Amino acid sequence: MKILVCISNVPDTTTKIKFAVGNASIDTTGIQWVINPWDELSLTRALELKDDASSGIKSVTVIHVGPAAAEPTIRKALAIGADDAIRVNALSSDAWFVAAQIAEVIKKEQFDVIMCGIESSDYNGSVVGGMISEFLAVPSVSAVSGIKFENGQPLITREIDGGKEVVSVPVPFVAIVQKGIAKEPRIAAMRGIMMARSKPVKVIEPLQVEPLTQIVEFEKPAPRAACKFIDAENPAQLLNLLQNEAKVI
């Protein structure tokens, strides 16, 4: 079986976000680009499954929709251990556009398990994985915090209200992955970095797809009022403020 891991290229999560002139896009000067954290965890789990011969997973491919500038992030995924990569050569204008591109690739190349992070840390959209599954008319499982295979059958742990459940769906399916899927993201070793240089990255030209949404403006969050400090010996005063000023208890 083959796994496809969808990868988003995002600013490092500690980046101070600034906007470009006109506030319609972010100022990318000095930004360190990384694999979206949930995608990195998906990739880690995919590689763990491949390492386990009993899982039946034979290969792990990563896919990214983005311009050539994203190549270092793709090479990083290869250095971590993905076998090969596909890049759809287009700016990722919106979730609909990205999902349509990835679904088109999957139709041609046939994957058994498609893994997507629950959201990207830039747009916080949480929709690409679900869209891919509907474009392909295949099952999807959301809020996934575990995947394993037993006798070729996927056993997927998903979070539900007040707990979790283990479900199974037939392949091919889309797993929309959250925290818990892997303990720590796998880090590229020197050997992996050397090998990544010669691994194949297939570049595909995009389908013509009209985006359905467009960001027209960014704004900063409203600043918070300064913190009121309360004496550690007098917690009753805190409760008084919460009751009478904030009115939240």
Added chain:
Amino acid sequence: MSVLVYTENWDGKFKKLSFELVSYATGIAKMLDTKVTAVSIGKVDENELIRLGTYGANKIINVISDKLTIFDSQAYTSILSEIASKENASVIVISNNNEGKAIAPRLSVRLKAGVGSGVSKLPLSLNPFTVYKRTYSGNAFAHVVIKSDIKILTLAQNSFDLIESPANATIDTINPAVDTSLLKTTIKDTQKQSGKILLTDADIVVSGGRGMKSPDNWAPLVELASLLGAATACSRPVSDEGWRPHEEHTGQTGKIIAPNLYIAVGISGATQHLAGISSSKYIVAINSDKDAPIFEAAQYGIVGDALKVLPKLVEAVKEIRK
């Protein structure tokens, strides 16, 4: 034309978010001069159903089917898309939680409807249809234009106040044919606690960090939560160390929550943690380091050792609850 809302229930009752969704949908319906239809799937009794009318739903479609007892995003989407077409929905409102995130994108593809995900305000304008959403994990907000005829909006939890707007709601109970070929999810095992306050649905959350020093010190935090009717949460290092279950982890890669009150105990407030809690209405920080970044996000702060402050706080709450 109508505004369609997908509500959610839990143990036979609507989740609070369902009333937020209906309040929000009613706000949009007023802007569009149209009516609100709310959809409920699963067993909810009539007294509970009619409560949706309190917040402005004009029509309640109560879907009862023994084939829809397991959440399957394909089957649910198929039912919702039929209802959306029948009701001539121009805007569909869904929660931005796990279930909503599973349904909204599928519905988007079915209806060729653009998704405004995680919106936290009524649309900024109708023409062009522009919504306001959180991006960069709370470090920026975006104005997003949705260009399709049908718009799907997923509402960030606890971002919109409940607004009573009584409507004479009609209840339409239906048992639709379910395409069983879509039901591909089989349940192998379920671990579920009833009666527990859901972290993502809680008004108050008490959360512990590394300042709690050991997994054995959690009793006063849990007691405080129980006295306040709050859910418990934790920071990433705490769940990584296995002191608390990872379901409690709030932060960028954990749960993103927006309670009315978030009490951070012994949490320094790294950017990644703040990304998960910054939409809380009020934040209280208890931390021994007065320079900890959590105090920049908090409205109320106590500088002190979490393990010394907590028992005093518990006593003080008991005092006012007498």
